[in-house]
Amino acid sequence: MKTTARRDLLLWAENELTALGLEGFVKSGAIERVRSGLGGSHTVVTYPPLDSLEEVDPQQLLERIGPVRGLSLYLHVAFCEFLCPFCHYETEFTKLGAEEPPRMRAYMDALEKELAYWKSVIDGSGLGSIYIGGGTPTAVSEERLLRLLSTAISTPDTNEGRRAVCMETSPLTTVAEDGEKKLRALVSAGVNRLSIGVQSFNSQLLRRTRGYTQIEAVRALEIISGVLDNVNVDMIQDLPFQTSEHILDDLEQIERFRPAQVTWYILRIRPEASWYGRFRRESLELPNTLESARRTLLIREGMARLGYIKQPGGRFVREEKFHDRFKQIRAGLETTLLGLGASAYSHGWGYIFRNAYTRGQDVNGMREYIKLINDRGHAIVAARALNDVEVAAGKLVTGIRGGVHLPPSTAQTAAYLAGAARTMDELCGLGLVAFDLARGYGLTTLGSLFEEEVCALFYSPAVKTKLTEDHAAAPGGLPYARGAVSVTQ
Ligand SMILES: C[S@@+](CC[C@H](N)C(=O)[O-])C[C@H]1O[C@@H](n2cnc3c(N)ncnc32)[C@H](O)[C@@H]1O
Ligand code: SF4
Numbered sequence: 001m002k003t004t005a006r007r008d009l010l011l012w013a014e015n016e017l018t019a020l021g022l023e024g025f026v027k028s029g030a031i032e033r034v035r036s037g038l039g040g041s042h043t044v045v046t047y048p049p050l051d052s053l054e055e056v057d058p059q060q061l062l063e064r065i066g067p068v069r070g071l072s073l074y075l076h077v078a079f080c081e082f083l084c085p086f087c088h089y090e091t092e093f094t095k096l097g098a099e100e101p102p103r104m105r106a107y108m109d110a111l112e113k114e115l116a117y118w119k120s121v122i123d124g125s126g127l128g129s130i131y132i133g134g135g136t137p138t139a140v141s142e143e144r145l146l147r148l149l150s151t152a153i154s155t156p157d158t159n160e161g162r163r164a165v166c167m168e169t170s171p172l173t174t175v176a177e178d179g180e181k182k183l184r185a186l187v188s189a190g191v192n193r194l195s196i197g198v199q200s201f202n203s204q205l206l207r208r209t210r211g212y213t214q215i216e217a218v219r220a221l222e223i224i225s226g227v228l229d230n231v232n233v234d235m236i237q238d239l240p241f242q243t244s245e246h247i248l249d250d251l252e253q254i255e256r257f258r259p260a261q262v263t264w265y266i267l268r269i270r271p272e273a274s275w276y277g278r279f280r281r282e283s284l285e286l287p288n289t290l291e292s293a294r295r296t297l298l299i300r301e302g303m304a305r306l307g308y309i310k311q312p313g314g315r316f317v318r319e320e321k322f323h324d325r326f327k328q329i330r331a332g333l334e335t336t337l338l339g340l341g342a343s344a345y346s347h348g349w350g351y352i353f354r355n356a357y358t359r360g361q362d363v364n365g366m367r368e369y370i371k372l373i374n375d376r377g378h379a380i381v382a383a384r385a386l387n388d389v390e391v392a393a394g395k396l397v398t399g400i401r402g403g404v405h406l407p408p409s410t411a412q413t414a415a416y417l418a419g420a421a422r423t424m425d426e427l428c429g430l431g432l433v434a435f436d437l438a439r440g441y442g443l444t445t446l447g448s449l450f451e452e453e454v455c456a457l458f459y460s461p462a463v464k465t466k467l468t469e470d471h472a473a474a475p476g477g478l479p480y481a482r483g484a485v486s487v488t489q
Pocket of ligand 2: 083091
């Protein structure tokens with residue numbers, strides 16, 4: 001990207017900000033970037049949000065679970081070679097290259113046991129897609145990963161030979177001595193999509209947050225691009241000390257490698273992240289709402305100028321065929337997902353449910369997971385029933401990004417949908433949502449800068465109450481009750 005192209009892009013973002021009238025809008029208090037709590041949950045990974053699940057007697061759930069059409073599988077590998085201070089995922093540190101440590105052996109043995117526990121459901125259903133994520137799966141030995149993969153891959157492919165099999169990796173594991181060999185072995189064994197978290201190409205930012213520099217990030221992309229074309233690269237905007245110039249540098253590297261997909265996340269700081277304390281004390285230097293929105297615009301236009309096609313949730317694809325099917329599987333309640341491993345979630349069979357996960361200081365998710373698997377074969381600890389209101393709310397929360405019609409109202413959903421219709425009208429008035437007959441209600445350009453914040457307005461009353469109560473009860477809990485968008489509800 002030449003200096004003139006960079007200057008042009010910065011100018012474009014400035015003009016667009018003015019054209020959208022964002023400054024006045026933000027100053028009026030109508031909208032705010034929320035980094036934690038309601039509307040600030042990283043991305044709306046799923047609806048209902050995982051924070052809204054409640055303790056459950058798993059027996060009533062287990063009775064319902066059996067083979068289904070179109071099952072997808074998620075396997076959570078909870079180890080990383082570096083613990084990033086912004087990250088909230090269930091994971092533990094492991095040293096690369098060492099013999100399999102006892103904790104990893106216990107966890108991976110438990111994961112294999114859990115896979116065996118669900119064998120009849122998986123074999124009876126077949127699998128439409130397989131996703132091995134974490135954590136950083138490639139922090140685990142090649143032998144272990146191949147064993148896990150072969151069990152999953154040997155199930156019937158219900159996607160007519162087009163089954164997506166994705167594995168997450170990281171720059172440090174990719175540039176490790178055995179990194180390239182491991183990736184090649186995984187691809188030979190059936191992995192057809194790799195996802196790598198780069199986050200930034202700026203050495204200073206990386207050193208602080210990821211334990212490597214631009215040299216390793218670039219080398220990792222050279223290696224991974226040589227192994228497979230279908231690669232997703234994760235990036236994060238709004239890291240402390242990140243500037244627009246850093247983002248322009250990142251776009252330059254993306255131009256150089258042209259990965260099949262790029263996902264640009266907006267930084268969120270959840271209570272599980274080690275930065276959360278500093279975030280609460282407001283000692284993390286984060287861009288304000290206006291600056292954050294400007295960067296989102298910069299990234300979108302920059303990616304468009306590189307020829308990428310924009311998709312909801314910060315995703316960009318080089319060609320339509322690289323459309324991220326996993327996002328839909330993990331978020332949409334229409335699909336059935338079985339998630340195995342500590343903290344993994346599943347949806348289907350009338351519920352969303354979740355395995356043992358870390359709850360504050362009291363419960364260590366990994367330890368509880370291993371124990372539960374060894375005691376009873378499964379590790380389900382929390383759930384929420386998907387009643388008619390939750391299904392309707394799920395349609396709106398996940399659908400509003402691309403366009404959605406209000407579903408027909410029933411006796412159960414009438415009150416919720418009447419409220420949702422009023423909220424839609426207010427959002428239309430604010431210019432965040434627009435309605436047309438073909439698409440239904442959908443985010444405008446302005447609204448799409450605050451995707452997560454707007455989506456959270458459509459959580460069901462039960463979910464909002466649960467989130468609000470929990471966080472009001474937490475010591476000094478964040479104001480989950482406060483919405484990011486000022487509408488009357
Ligand atoms: C499981 S990690 C990806 C694989 C690998 N562990 C890595 O980091 O390279 C999933 C992605 O979530 C994103 N992420 C993690 N914590 C985040 C946060 N607090 N805010 C925004 N994005 C976050 C990062 O982009 C990360 O790459
Ligand atoms: S971002 Fe990736 S590497 Fe960093 S702690 Fe989270 S899962 Fe591990």
